[in-house]
Amino acid sequence: MSGLSPRTVQRTLIACAITLPLITGASVWAHSGDGPEPTGIVKERMEAMKGLKDALIAIKTTLGSDDFDQQIVSENAKKISAASGAPLLKFFPQGSNEAPSEALDNIWTDWENFKIKAELLKTKADALAVAEGKEASMAAFGEMAQSCGGCHKTYRLQKENQ
Amino acid sequence: MLKRLTLVTGTAAVLIFGALTLAPSFTPQQDIDMTGLVGDPARGGYLLKLAGCADCHTGEGQMPFAGGVALKTQFGIFYGPNITPDKEAGLGNWSQADFANAMLNGKGRHGESLYPVFPYTSYKSVDRQDVADLWAALMSLEPSATPSKPHDINAFLFSRRSLAIWQILFFRPNEPLPAKPQKSDTWKRGQYIVNGPGHCGECHTPRNGFGARDEKRLLAGATLPPKNEKVPAISTAALIENGWTREDLGWALKFGLLPDGDVMGGSMGDVIEGSLSQLTDEDIDAIVTYLLNE
Numbered sequence: 001m002s003g004l005s006p007r008t009v010q011r012t013l014i015a016c017a018i019t020l021p022l023i024t025g026a027s028v029w030a031h032s033g034d035g036p037e038p039t040g041i042v043k044e045r046m047e048a049m050k051g052l053k054d055a056l057i058a059i060k061t062t063l064g065s066d067d068f069d070q071q072i073v074s075e076n077a078k079k080i081s082a083a084s085g086a087p088l089l090k091f092f093p094q095g096s097n098e099a100p101s102e103a104l105d106n107i108w109t110d111w112e113n114f115k116i117k118a119e120l121l122k123t124k125a126d127a128l129a130v131a132e133g134k135e136a137s138m139a140a141f142g143e144m145a146q147s148c149g150g151c152h153k154t155y156r157l158q159k160e161n162q
Numbered sequence: 163m164l165k166r167l168t169l170v171t172g173t174a175a176v177l178i179f180g181a182l183t184l185a186p187s188f189t190p191q192q193d194i195d196m197t198g199l200v201g202d203p204a205r206g207g208y209l210l211k212l213a214g215c216a217d218c219h220t221g222e223g224q225m226p227f228a229g230g231v232a233l234k235t236q237f238g239i240f241y242g243p244n245i246t247p248d249k250e251a252g253l254g255n256w257s258q259a260d261f262a263n264a265m266l267n268g269k270g271r272h273g274e275s276l277y278p279v280f281p282y283t284s285y286k287s288v289d290r291q292d293v294a295d296l297w298a299a300l301m302s303l304e305p306s307a308t309p310s311k312p313h314d315i316n317a318f319l320f321s322r323r324s325l326a327i328w329q330i331l332f333f334r335p336n337e338p339l340p341a342k343p344q345k346s347d348t349w350k351r352g353q354y355i356v357n358g359p360g361h362c363g364e365c366h367t368p369r370n371g372f373g374a375r376d377e378k379r380l381l382a383g384a385t386l387p388p389k390n391e392k393v394p395a396i397s398t399a400a401l402i403e404n405g406w407t408r409e410d411l412g413w414a415l416k417f418g419l420l421p422d423g424d425v426m427g428g429s430m431g432d433v434i435e436g437s438l439s440q441l442t443d444e445d446i447d448a449i450v451t452y453l454l455n456e
Contacts, residue, residue: 056423145418146417152425158391159428
């Protein structure tokens with residue numbers, strides 16, 4: 001320590017105080033994926049979409065299984081129905097497409113059509129909820145999935161590799 | 163050095179100009195023998211869906227197959243033509259053999275070379291009976307008098323003459339698919355759908371600067387103009403590397419459902435809605451079998 005003057009030590013500490021948060025911050029940024037973390041309504045919307053995805057997977061799993069369970073189809077179709085139509089529209093307040101949102105501006109310029117599509121998902125999910133048998137459920141699931149895709153085609157940013 | 167470069171460039175320019183000027187714009191037709199083939203419109207209706215014909219030939223608000231869909235490419239905008247049986251605006255004056263010549267040889271009714279935006283680079287391998295069925299289905303449609311829109315492209319660079327040269331360089335007409343006798347019938351059906359009428363390789367195979375498919379990298383993924391849309395690789399190696407199972411791939415093709423529960427949008431969303439969702443389970447199974455090389 002004898003070789004270091006108090007001034008040098010002070011400068012080193014200041015340098016560390018400035019650079020350390022920068023390095024740590026950069027590292028956190030690097031680990032956070034492609035962009036900023038979602039916040040507010042965008043975050044809520046992404047979580048709601050995750051709920052829909054989980055319901056779709058549950059239905060797919062039982063439809064693809066030899067041990068088909070109508071109850072699982074019905075319960076998850078009801079979940080999708082409850083989350084679509086008006087409740088789905090609440091997740092899309094005007095202009096809520098800041099990063100990392102994938103929502104396109106035409107949602108709000110074409111709001112009436114967007115509303116129709118949100119309602120269509122509800123109608124299709126309701127039909128799936130009351131479908132009877134594996135074959136009928138599969139057909140109703142196909143129609144419901146098509147309504148998901150119909151909206152994604154028009155109102156969602158083109159995803160890479162889709 | 164500069165002189166040499168000028169000489170090489172000049173020679174190339176003269177050769178290209180000469181080729182564009184002197185090349186025959188109407189190359190002789192290799193007639194397709196359709197003798198005795200009678201099409202089944204119902205079967206053809208299924209094939210129209212399988213080949214996704216409406217995606218390019220049914221414009222918004224138009225009658226089915228009355229044309230008008232804009233296809234934006236790096237070479238300009240092409241408009242899918244009217245292919246209804248109307249004698250003026252559609253294919254009403256064509257014969258079944260003319261249609262076969264377009265599908266398998268990439269030639270128009272008068273022998274002119276067609277733009278490869280009409281995917282004859284895949285359709286060249288379509289079975290002749292399927293061509294007859296498609297023709298029967300088209301001729302059973304209601305005629306539409308809506309005229310086809312002219313393409314919005316550079317008329318000199320993309321003239322029928324330059325197209326004839328393009329075809330000589332990059333297209334082998336009426337070419338059958340590679341025979342794989344050891345493979346199952348299901349695999350062969352999948353090979354046929356993917357590389358023939360389904361024309362999957364038109365988007366999933368990368369292209370060179372002349373817009374020709376790089377056949378050595380079949381289904382290796384590509385970037386589509388004008389929005390630089392990334393189209394994924396669907397070669398067997400890529401699908402296996404990305405963890406695709408037989409079941410997941412079937413659900414993705416039939417319903418657009420991805421393994422994480424997301425439902426596809428984008429261009430593939432159109433393909434699923436207009437084509438794949440309407441195929442039989444057997445055909446989806448065949449596509450999966452071929453793509454995973456099982």
